[in-house]
Amino acid sequence: MISATEAPAHGPGFLARKDLGALFALVRDDGRRLIGPTVRDGAVMLDELDGPDALPEGIRESQTPGRYRLEAGRPGRLFDHTVGPSSWKRWTFPPTVPVGTTRRDGAVVAFEPATPDAAPLAFLGVRACELAALAVQDRVLLGGPVADPDYAARRRSALVIAIQCTTAASTCFCTSMGTGPEVSDGADVVLTELDDGFVVTAGSRRGRELLERLPVRLATAEERDAAAGGVAAARAAVAANAGVAAPGLPSRLMAALDSPRWADVAERCLTCANCTLVCPTCFCTSVTQRSDLAGAETLSERTWDSCFTGSFAAVAGGNFRSRPQDRYRQWLTHKFATWVDQFGTFGCIGCGRCVTWCPAGIDVREELAAIAPPPRAVVTGMHLPAVTPAPDEAWLRPARVVATHRETANVTTLTLAWEGQVPGAGQFVMAGPPGFSAAPISVSRARRGAIEMTVRAAGPATAALTALGHGATVGVRGPLGRGWPLERMLDRNVIVVAGGIGLAPLRSLIEAIAAERERFRDVTVYLGARTPRDRLFVGELGAWSAAGIAVTETVDRAGADWLGRVGVVTHLFDHAERLPEGAVAAVCGPERMMEATVEVLRARGIPDERIFVTLERHMECGVGLCGHCQLGRFFVCRDGPVFSIAELGDAFGREGL
Amino acid sequence: MADRRSLAAELAASWFGSDLPPHARTAFLELAVEREVGAGTEMVREGQPTTGFGLVLSGRVALRLHVPGRGQVTILTVEPGDIYGWSAIVPPYRSTSTGVAVEPVRALVVDAVALRAALRADDALAASLYPRVLEAVARRLDGTRLQLLDLFAGQVEASW
Known part of the structure; x- marks a missing residue:
């Protein structure tokens, strides 16, 4: 048992390096696995540590775009490195976690959600930028309408021991993102390394209780000054690096969606996804299934995915981001623009990992400077969210x-x-x-x-x-998701335009209108199908007409036995003398068909605010947590799938968003 | 059969006629005869000289192409207000599809030779009629492009 000697009542304390082992022992006594930096495979990696000897003593890193090497640092220093390729999300948001099991016994099928594996952890050596990254992921995974239960369990149980940087790599740009090198909040304990030990402060009650059990004495003025000097030196070093002109960046970047630089960077980008894998805030995932040979048991696992993979935005009918330039633009605009719309912070915390670990040496700072050159605009600082887990979401x-x-x-x-x-x-x-x-x-x-x-x-x-x-x-x-805005249609004329399978989500709208028909004015349904044999709900059209809903159909092509209309669906109403006054339109079909329809509706005087479409995107989670269905500042699953054209703005019909 | 006055009103109310100036409407109407045909009547035949330019007042005309092995394929229907037989005034004056009335059709029909002569002789008529015909043809081109994409087919692999 360690006895606390001269535990500091006020102000920062001092923990001698020789006593660091006591910290390891205490953490272990508390039943926690301690995760921290260690040298492995020629890099400083985060891993479970047995004791202080595993820390990267006397090591520093040389990091430049596309290059990472270990070098000799100040002898005896344990934290002279900055950040390696691994980040804490490996423990808070592991690359693969089970989400549930499906068991089939004859006709009986059971879906069992996985229980979060919440073995308590302690993180030693968390940098200021990485605390910011944890806060960003908290906002994404806990701050929305649905919280990720696995993340919530892991995050809540983790003890965070931060270290303030006293060195910097050339790839660091925390100062321009407002995330470091000083640790402000989010840590239980904050260390600043000196030659013979650490200046320590507590950041939480849990941290204070820990320090009270350690041989910590009050830090001297010299020690406090030395610590502050070390951090100031790191700040100066980072400030001298290339940075990102963060103020006003989101609007500048979104105004540059057609920059020729996207094609230029795509020439260099290998779409290897390294940047998203090393990024401490990237959160996109997919769910995969593994079945036993008998098909009796299927394990569903959530794995990290990346917006750089070819299938990330693929749907059955095609791929919304088939070109590398679409994927690079998606990544960069999400990190530095639409993330702010969605979560109130940048998705980048300035750690520089994506720069170092890009095999092509693509530097986001350079790309941003070229695509969205610096600003004269308002400062938007980082506002780190409080951790407010939402109730656990049931699985299937x-x-x-x-x-x-x-x-x-x-x-x-x-x-x-x-x-x-x-x-x-x-x-x-x-x-x-x-x-x-x-x-x-x-x-x-x-x-x-x-x-x-x-x-x-x-x-x-x-x-x-x-x-x-x-x-x-x-x-x-x-x-x-968010469905059709029935309330916007009350006491108005309604136009419904459906193409192909797009009638499915509109059928529920038509039936909802038919159920309370007197609350709506003229209701007109225009249906387009590929051929007469591809028409849907054929037996129900009579009932719709009987309910006072005008139905007109057309098909793209037909044999001689079809006596109905043939031609594109927009031809059903583009010659109409006038569309009903003040109408609200609901449109669903393939995106290109919806574009053509919206053009005609606009030309017939219906404003974008009253034209609603429902969008198809690749979805895995359905609740805004997996990232696949992102469209600009929206997650289609959570914010849609129904949107007005006014809400979508330029995002509607734009290639590769 | 409607009288000339009500035909003039119908022409003015139709999509095709609504945008023509009074002079063009009058000239068009002077050349036109009202024609009523039963379902199944062939109005124009693919590859043959186009004998008449028609404006559908009521009913439906299916435009069909013959595809060996698939028979007659309807690629468009002409609805009231729209025209058929535009090839009457576009060289080589041969029909690009077969037009069949799929239900009783009433149309205003102008003889192809007479219409060409009138358009040569009357610049004002030509200046207002050609753009409207072009508009009708362009709309079909636009629609045909979308049909060509076969958007409702689901998975279509781009193979280029």
């Missing part, structure tokens, strides 16, 4: 298929018994049969006790869904 729950209806050769409507909240018109669910990834599926009809999903077999998961029979079990989460 089982829903039984009680009816199926084949709409067309590749589209099927599944009716699911439903006990949860009744989805609003235009909301969606994440749904997948056992063993498959869940896919976002529009709810095409909702009532108490049952919901319907109309699914086109486009990928493996949707093909499996359409093949399900009566009595099968589907894993479902939802209802999710």
Whole structure:
């Protein structure tokens, strides 16, 4: 047992280096695994440490764009390095975590969410920029409407022992991001290294209690001055580096979406995703399934993904960011612009890892200076969020298929018994049969006790869904997202334009209107399908008409036996003498069809504020945590999928966003 | 059969006629005859000289192309207010598709040779009629481009 000698009542204390072992012992006594920096594979890595001997003594790093080497530092110093390729998110947000297990025993299917593995940790040697990174991830993963339960458990249990930098790498730019090198908050204990020990302060009650159990004495004025001098030297060194002109950067960057530099940087970028993997704030993930050979048990795991991978923004019909320049632009504009819209902070904390570990040596500071050159605008500082975990989100729950209806050769409507909240018109669910990834599926009809999903077999998961029979079990989460703005349509004329499978989310809107028909004025539905055989809900059109909803159909091509209209869906109303006064339009279909439709609606006098579209994007989580469906400042799953054209602005129909 | 006065009103109310100046409407109407045909009537035939330029007043005309092995494929329907037989005034004056009334059709039809002669002789008529015809053709081109994308097909791999 260590006895505290001269525990400091006021002001910073001093912990001799020889007593650092006592800190390790205390942490271990508290049942924590201690994670800290150590030399491995030619780099300073974060790993579980047995004792102070594992720390990188007398080591510093040389870091330049695309290059990292270890060098001799000041003898005896344990923290002369800055940041290596690993970051604390490896422990707070591990690369792979189980999210749940699906077990199938005959017809009985059970979905079990994973229990967060919250073995308590202690982090030793957290830099100021990395505290800022933790705060950024807190905002993303805990600060939204849905909190990530695994992250919440890991984060809450971690004891954070920070170290203030007294050295800097050439790639550091914390001073321009306002995140360091001084530690302001977020740590339980703050250390500043001197030749023979550490000036220590407590940042929390937990930290104070820890210091009280350590052989810490009051720091002398000289020690305090030396510590402050060390940090000041680091600040001067960072300030001398190239930086980022952060004030006003978001608007400058978003004004430069068409900069020729994106194509230029794409010539150099390998889209290897190194930058996102070493980044301490990147949070995008995907969920993958691993089944046993019998198909009885499927483990779903969440793994780090990257907006640089080719499939990141892919949907069944194509890829929203097929070009490397789209992906680089997505990454840079998210970090330095739309992140601010979404979370109130930059997504970059200035650690420089993406610069060092880019194999092509691409330096974000240089790219930003070229794409969005410096400013004359208002200062926006970092506002680090408080950790306020939201309630845990349930994982998939089982829903039984009680009816199926084949709409067309590749589209099927599944009716699911439903006990949860009744989805609003235009909301969606994440749904997948056992063993498959869940896919976002529009709810095409909702009532108490049952919901319907109309699914086109486009990928493996949707093909499996359409093949399900009566009595099968589907894993479902939802209802999710923001649906059609029915309240905006009350006492107004309504125009509905649907193309192909796009009628599915509009069917719930049409039925909601039909149910209270007298609350709306003229309602006109324009339907476009590929061929007569691809028309959906054919048996229901009569009921819509009977409810006082005018329905007009067209198909793209037909045989001689089709006597209805042939031509694109916009031809159904572009010649109309006038569209109804003050109408609100709801549009769903392939994005290019929606663009053409919006153009015609605008030309017929409907303003962008009253034209609503529902967007399709790659979705994994459905609650704004995995990053796939990002579109500018929106997460389509959480902020949409229904948006007005006015909300989307330039983002609508722009290539590669 | 409607009288000339009500035909003039119908022309003025149609999409095609609504944008023509009074002089062009009068000239067009002087050349036009009202034609009523039953479902199944062939109005123009793909590859043949176009004998008439028509404005559909009511009913539906399907424009079809013959594809060996697939039979007649309807690629567009002409609805009231729109025109058919524009090839009557565009060289080589042959129909680009077969137009069939898929329901009883009432149309204002102008003889192709007479219309060409009138357009040569009457600059004012030509100056207002050609842009409107071009607008109708451009709209079809626009629509055809979207149809070409086959957007509702789902997964379409770009192979270029």
